[in-house]
Amino acid sequence: MELIVALGLIVFKVAFLIAILLLLPLPLTWLERKIAGHIQQRMGPMRVGWHGLLQPMADGIKLLTKEDHIPAEADRFLFKLAPILALAPPFVVFVAIPFGESVSVLGHEITLYVSNMNVALLFVFAVIGIEVYGVIFGGWAANSKYAVLGSLRTCAQMISYEIPMGFAVIGVVMLAQSMSLLDIVRAQADVWNIVYQPVGFFVFFVAGLAEAQRIPFDLSEAEGDLGAGFHTEYSGIRFAFFMVSEYAIVLLVSVLVVILFFGGWNGVLIPLPPLLWFVLKVAFFVYVFIWFRFTFPRYRYDQLMAIGWKVLLPLSMANIIITGVLLGAVGAP
Amino acid sequence: MSRAQDKVGTWIGWAFFADLANGLALTFGYMFSKPVTMQYPDKEKWLPYSRYRGHHFLKRDEEGEIKCVACELCARICPCDCIEVVPYEDEKGNRHPAKFEIDTARCLFCGLCEDACPADAIALGQQYEFSSFSSADLVIGRDDLLAKPGKAATGGGVVAARLNTEQGVLVKSSEQQGYNWWRNIRRT
Numbered sequence: 027m028e029l030i031v032a033l034g035l036i037v038f039k040v041a042f043l044i045a046i047l048l049l050l051p052l053p054l055t056w057l058e059r060k061i062a063g064h065i066q067q068r069m070g071p072m073r074v075g076w077h078g079l080l081q082p083m084a085d086g087i088k089l090l091t092k093e094d095h096i097p098a099e100a101d102r103f104l105f106k107l108a109p110i111l112a113l114a115p116p117f118v119v120f121v122a123i124p125f126g127e128s129v130s131v132l133g134h135e136i137t138l139y140v141s142n143m144n145v146a147l148l149f150v151f152a153v154i155g156i157e158v159y160g161v162i163f164g165g166w167a168a169n170s171k172y173a174v175l176g177s178l179r180t181c182a183q184m185i186s187y188e189i190p191m192g193f194a195v196i197g198v199v200m201l202a203q204s205m206s207l208l209d210i211v212r213a214q215a216d217v218w219n220i221v222y223q224p225v226g227f228f229v230f231f232v233a234g235l236a237e238a239q240r241i242p243f244d245l246s247e248a249e250g251d252l253g254a255g256f257h258t259e260y261s262g263i264r265f266a267f268f269m270v271s272e273y274a275i276v277l278l279v280s281v282l283v284v285i286l287f288f289g290g291w292n293g294v295l296i297p298l299p300p301l302l303w304f305v306l307k308v309a310f311f312v313y314v315f316i317w318f319r320f321t322f323p324r325y326r327y328d329q330l331m332a333i334g335w336k337v338l339l340p341l342s343m344a345n346i347i348i349t350g351v352l353l354g355a356v357g358a359p
Numbered sequence: 360m361s362r363a364q365d366k367v368g369t370w371i372g373w374a375f376f377a378d379l380a381n382g383l384a385l386t387f388g389y390m391f392s393k394p395v396t397m398q399y400p401d402k403e404k405w406l407p408y409s410r411y412r413g414h415h416f417l418k419r420d421e422e423g424e425i426k427c428v429a430c431e432l433c434a435r436i437c438p439c440d441c442i443e444v445v446p447y448e449d450e451k452g453n454r455h456p457a458k459f460e461i462d463t464a465r466c467l468f469c470g471l472c473e474d475a476c477p478a479d480a481i482a483l484g485q486q487y488e489f490s491s492f493s494s495a496d497l498v499i500g501r502d503d504l505l506a507k508p509g510k511a512a513t514g515g516g517v518v519a520a521r522l523n524t525e526q527g528v529l530v531k532s533s534e535q536q537g538y539n540w541w542r543n544i545r546r547t
């Protein structure tokens with residue numbers, strides 16, 4: 027009986043998570059277009075619903091009813107596989123992510139995470155690495171020069187940026203003495219990691235921008251020079267998969283930034299419910315992503331590589347060494 | 360400040376991403392500025408100035424008689440050959456058009472017909488909303504041309520608009536000086 031309840035709870039949590047992740051891109055696209063519009067002194071969508079609120083619905087219906095076109099020379103199997111490969115990892119990753127300690131519903135303590143892995147951080151990085159296959163397969167299978175160029179760029183970009191990203195969190199792991207995200211957040215109850223790890227945060231955030239393939243590092247889908255990059259040839263629901271995946275990754279990077287460097291659900295000054303604190307912080311970073319997108323121009327390809335290898339990598343390494351030396355000399359804060 | 364110091368300042372600025380922060384501050388400020396969008400045709404629309412060459416119209420004289428004397432000069436000068444005039448003589452012996460048709464699908468709105476007319480009978484007015492699904496609807500006859508709105512007294516203003524364009528054109532300006540396109544744009 028105990029087992030069935032526990033299993034049922036896990037299934038419920040997973041279903042809830044998937045529903046949220048599938049639905050969240052709708053308000054996010056609306057928000058992105060609105061923010062873009064207002065930054066450029068336009069209004070954004072105005073005609074469907076109040077201030078265009080139903081626009082994402084209209085877009086969704088449009089994408090669902092569009093022809094699902096597969097280019098004649100495409101590798102059909104890989105072409106169909108790629109969107110799923112791109113979509114699944116960001117969803118899987120959220121299994122390891124805690125959203126809070128626990129809430130009590132009807133006298134039961136329900137934890138706000140699906141699983142508390144002791145190597146959650148490692149799991150996150152391992153699984154999110156798979157996402158790049160979706161992009162590479164998608165570009166390769168389409169048999170189009172723009173798509174191949176886009177996925178080649180992605181390939182190099184992902185390799186260059188996953189390394190500093192991984193190094194940047196080592197300082198956090200050293201401070202918390204644990205790879206469990208739950209422990210990392212608990213370790214920040216008094217002082218957030220951003221105080222001890224500003225360089226780590228900087229490297230992680232920049233690498234996260236590159237990982238999410240957002241401006242200024244969106245070379246894989248650079249609209250200006252590559253059509254739409256790796257998903258040039260995709261249409262209809264498969265294109266929507268890539269879009270949902272992109273927003274899920276934006277969300278994931280924001281959540282990771284909050285958990286690793288901004289104290290997770292630990293609040294400051296204002297006593298709000300922990301979950302609300304968490305959501306507010308994540309929302310802020312999602313906004314920063316969108317804000318960056320409409321402020322900065324895209325980096326050139328060689329600049330992208332130079333930033334990755336010549337700036338972020340040495341910075342993250344120096345961060346590890348300095349953190350280690352300080353921990354040894356001064357002791358844990 | 361000497362040049363060397365200037366350089367040091369620039370480097371310090373770069374180290375703390377002063378340039379990126381500037382950009383972010385600028386876009387953040389713009390996010391709360393008023394949009395310049397004119398929501399046509401949902402809410403508002405722009406009225407052209409009186410020199411605008413829109414849909415043709417035929418004028419009447421003081422007695423309410425059509426001014427056109429059916430001399431066919433406009434049909435001659437028209438580079439697109441889109442005016443067709445058939446004259447008749449009324450009981451007072453005056454020439455008037457029995458048929459006056461303009462094929463606005465072919466018209467290029469050059470305004471030559473207006474310039475050529477010796478009787479000051481035809482002119483290009485302010486209306487610009489007359490698109491149609493069929494090119495046959497774009498052949499406008501004499502009586503329709505007489506009913507078309509004339510030249511604008513003022514222009515450049517913004518008036519309420521709605522999707523239904525059959526209401527005719529409102530020749531009324533809320534901004535007498537014309538629409539200031541730059542009023543919400545910040546120039547530094």
Ligand code: SF4
Nearest residue numbers: 437466467469470472
């Ligand atoms: S505006 Fe020009 S093209 Fe149009 S009817 Fe007059 S003369 Fe012809």
Ligand code: SF4
Nearest residue numbers: 427428430431433476
């Ligand atoms: S509109 Fe003017 S130019 Fe044309 S036929 Fe009439 S009087 Fe002549």
